[in-house]
Amino acid sequence: MSHVNISLPLDGQWRFAIDPDSLGEADGWSGAEFDDSEWATVTTPHTWNVDAEDHAGYEGVAWYRRSFTPPEEIENAHLRLRFEAVCYLARVWLNGEYLGQHEGGYTPFEFDVSGIVEPGAGNVIAVRVDNVRAADRIPAFGGWRLYGGIVRPVWLEITGRAFIARQHIVALPHLTGANEADEATITATVRVRNAFARPLEGTLVADVLDEAAGCSVLESPLSTPVRIPAGESSQVRLKTKFPRPDLWHVDHLFLYRWSAALLGADGQTLHTHEVTFGVRSVELKDARFYLNGEPVRLVGLSRHADVPGHGLAETAAVMAADFDDLKRLNMVLGRPVHYPQHSFILDYCDRNGILLIPELPAWQLTAGQMADPHVRELAQQQLREMILADFNHPCVWAWSVGNELESDTAAGREYVRDVVAYVKSIDPTRPVGFASYHLLVGRPWADATQFADFVMMNQYFGTWHGPRQALGLALDTVHLTWPQKPVIVSEFGFCPHWQRIEGPAQIDPDQYYAVAEDASPDSEEADVLRRRVIAEQMPVFRSRPFVVGALFWCYRGKMGVVDAEGNRRGSWRTLRDEYSPVLIERVDFSSARHRRKPSGSASGGHRRATVTLRTRGPIDVDMPAYTLRGYRLHWAVTSAHGSETFAEGDLPLPTLAPGTVWSGDLAWAPPGQAHVLALSIIRPTGFPVLERTWVR
Numbered sequence: 001m002s003h004v005n006i007s008l009p010l011d012g013q014w015r016f017a018i019d020p021d022s023l024g025e026a027d028g029w030s031g032a033e034f035d036d037s038e039w040a041t042v043t044t045p046h047t048w049n050v051d052a053e054d055h056a057g058y059e060g061v062a063w064y065r066r067s068f069t070p071p072e073e074i075e076n077a078h079l080r081l082r083f084e085a086v087c088y089l090a091r092v093w094l095n096g097e098y099l100g101q102h103e104g105g106y107t108p109f110e111f112d113v114s115g116i117v118e119p120g121a122g123n124v125i126a127v128r129v130d131n132v133r134a135a136d137r138i139p140a141f142g143g144w145r146l147y148g149g150i151v152r153p154v155w156l157e158i159t160g161r162a163f164i165a166r167q168h169i170v171a172l173p174h175l176t177g178a179n180e181a182d183e184a185t186i187t188a189t190v191r192v193r194n195a196f197a198r199p200l201e202g203t204l205v206a207d208v209l210d211e212a213a214g215c216s217v218l219e220s221p222l223s224t225p226v227r228i229p230a231g232e233s234s235q236v237r238l239k240t241k242f243p244r245p246d247l248w249h250v251d252h253l254f255l256y257r258w259s260a261a262l263l264g265a266d267g268q269t270l271h272t273h274e275v276t277f278g279v280r281s282v283e284l285k286d287a288r289f290y291l292n293g294e295p296v297r298l299v300g301l302s303r304h305a306d307v308p309g310h311g312l313a314e315t316a317a318v319m320a321a322d323f324d325d326l327k328r329l330n331m332v333l334g335r336p337v338h339y340p341q342h343s344f345i346l347d348y349c350d351r352n353g354i355l356l357i358p359e360l361p362a363w364q365l366t367a368g369q370m371a372d373p374h375v376r377e378l379a380q381q382q383l384r385e386m387i388l389a390d391f392n393h394p395c396v397w398a399w400s401v402g403n404e405l406e407s408d409t410a411a412g413r414e415y416v417r418d419v420v421a422y423v424k425s426i427d428p429t430r431p432v433g434f435a436s437y438h439l440l441v442g443r444p445w446a447d448a449t450q451f452a453d454f455v456m457m458n459q460y461f462g463t464w465h466g467p468r469q470a471l472g473l474a475l476d477t478v479h480l481t482w483p484q485k486p487v488i489v490s491e492f493g494f495c496p497h498w499q500r501i502e503g504p505a506q507i508d509p510d511q512y513y514a515v516a517e518d519a520s521p522d523s524e525e526a527d528v529l530r531r532r533v534i535a536e537q538m539p540v541f542r543s544r545p546f547v548v549g550a551l552f553w554c555y556r557g558k559m560g561v562v563d564a565e566g567n568r569r570g571s572w573r574t575l576r577d578e579y580s581p582v583l584i585e586r587v588d589f590s591s592a593r594h595r596r597k598p599s600g601s602a603s604g605g606h607r608r609a610t611v612t613l614r615t616r617g618p619i620d621v622d623m624p625a626y627t628l629r630g631y632r633l634h635w636a637v638t639s640a641h642g643s644e645t646f647a648e649g650d651l652p653l654p655t656l657a658p659g660t661v662w663s664g665d666l667a668w669a670p671p672g673q674a675h676v677l678a679l680s681i682i683r684p685t686g687f688p689v690l691e692r693t694w695v696r
Helices: 316-328 343-352 367-371 373-390 410-426 438-442 468-481 524-542 570-579
Strands: 005-009 012-018 040-044 061-068 078-083 089-094 097-103 109-112 123-130 154-159 162-177 180-194 200-210 222-228 233-243 256-263 269-277 282-285 288-291 298-301 399-403 432-436 455-458 487-492 547-552 582-592 606-615 632-639 645-652 661-668 675-682 688-695
Touching: 005 269, 078 089, 089 109, 097 109, 162 200, 162 256, 162 269, 180 200, 180 222, 180 256, 200 233, 222 233, 288 547, 298 570, 316 343, 367 373, 367 410, 373 399, 373 410, 399 410, 410 432, 432 487, 438 455, 438 468, 455 468, 468 487, 468 524, 487 524, 524 547, 524 570, 582 675, 582 688, 606 632, 606 675, 632 661, 645 661
Parallel strands: 298 547, 399 432, 432 455, 455 487, 487 547
Antiparallel strands: 005 154, 012 040, 012 061, 061 123, 078 109, 078 154, 089 097, 089 123, 162 180, 180 233, 200 222, 200 256, 256 269, 282 288, 582 606, 606 661, 632 645, 632 675, 675 688
């Protein structure tokens, strides 16, 4: 088999059984001949914690089994059994042969199963999973459910015996101004595997394509010889330039495709492999965040994979629905949550404009845990898997090595210093940080943030961290400690009944946000306070230019702007308005007479409206703030209930820098009834920024 590149999906129906006494391995559940006909049938991706009430709270051991028949033609192929994620600890068998284990619930892993898979015959996969929490695991504890199961896709990767195993692309623009570049330098690191029993001599050829147009942007393809001993791998580096690149931006999702082919000595194609990337620049300097050479201040939210009925095993439709709503909330920045994300989400953010800080699920590790050699080794393993999987995504601009660690201890400082250095050894192109908590607020000079490239500060002033008036002083103290480091408020929000978790016996309502003891977390009373937190804290962030980002915690659930079922709360609109990069300052209505009565008009003449917009800015005093390019103002005149549209149109907006005022005129023939003027400002990506209506 000289050239093959097939991914054989193995999702779908699997057999499933829990193993509360952990007897399955001794009882032969891993064997190819084991009779699993009495087990339940489930559909993977799957988590048992949403199946039924008797499994909802189960943390323990469970098993999955399935059979599959691959085509006979794969007899001489190289085969890898790949899992995108199994939560938490997976032990895997194929045809009764033990393949190995993987620890960590959110990152991909694979096994070489060449010579084990039987072509054209039935093959049996058995997976033993446990989602037990333990002090020497990551996450050890955590404020979220540890959904057990095969939670992301599984497939059999089929290639020839010489193949491209991995490609990492670094694309740097040569900026000539803000959001402008005359050239891009592309460096590709390509790992080639030779699984033949003989040396490989061949050629690696590559091209760079404009993804939208499908055409090459290079004068000619790249080519380099490869020589790899039998059974070994080799790393090849290719470098090229091309002129006038389109830059990736949160509003302009230009993507390129790196297309490589491995050729044999006879010129025949042995394997092809493509990856998508973007050309963009992120720079942190002088306590500012520069995207493609422009200083920007960005906003967003965090979101748990916790939709009822799905949990961590969520479908593409579920993820797309939530992230479409996050974009309508004007999200352009995200620390998506405390663990590596599904590949669908990374692709979505590449194509819809959200900058991400993926994070290791090291949540509230103690000094003792961070000093544990096993925990440190496990942290490095999971970081390596996350970075290798997500390296090429332009939406990923930084990495996070943990959340709310005991980071002002000697062990915490050593841990952060070492893992930050480890991340940079794998990916020296991106900044690295972690989300610090009340330890950063209390005495920042002792915190391990000193080893990070930027500050991520979780803050809950008005609840856990102290009186709400102290927020500004805390931010200023952090800035004085590290005046060159930009600050991202990595969490802010409101938890109803927070004092039950950790709080004072008596609460002063002038200094703290608190609901009545008998109020439901889903009540309007709780959401009124959530809206107050947003409205009162965003001006504090805006007044400090070193705060370059703010992330609300969180999208869904008791602290969310939507409830567990996804229903919007009043705080959804409050956050959306605060997160809009442009405001409608005023609309002035007037009318003029025509000599002839327009068709459908109750009286002669027409109506006119002058719309005045203002982009948030200047950048030192407002947030979010960045230059708006390619936006448009959509307007429509409709009946009172929106069932009939009498007139509509679009006004393209000019390029608007932060703090710019713009006015434009609309005109329409008045209908012979009460009507509504609806205005919507639309991003180049198609998502509305805000909508307003006026009844006339």
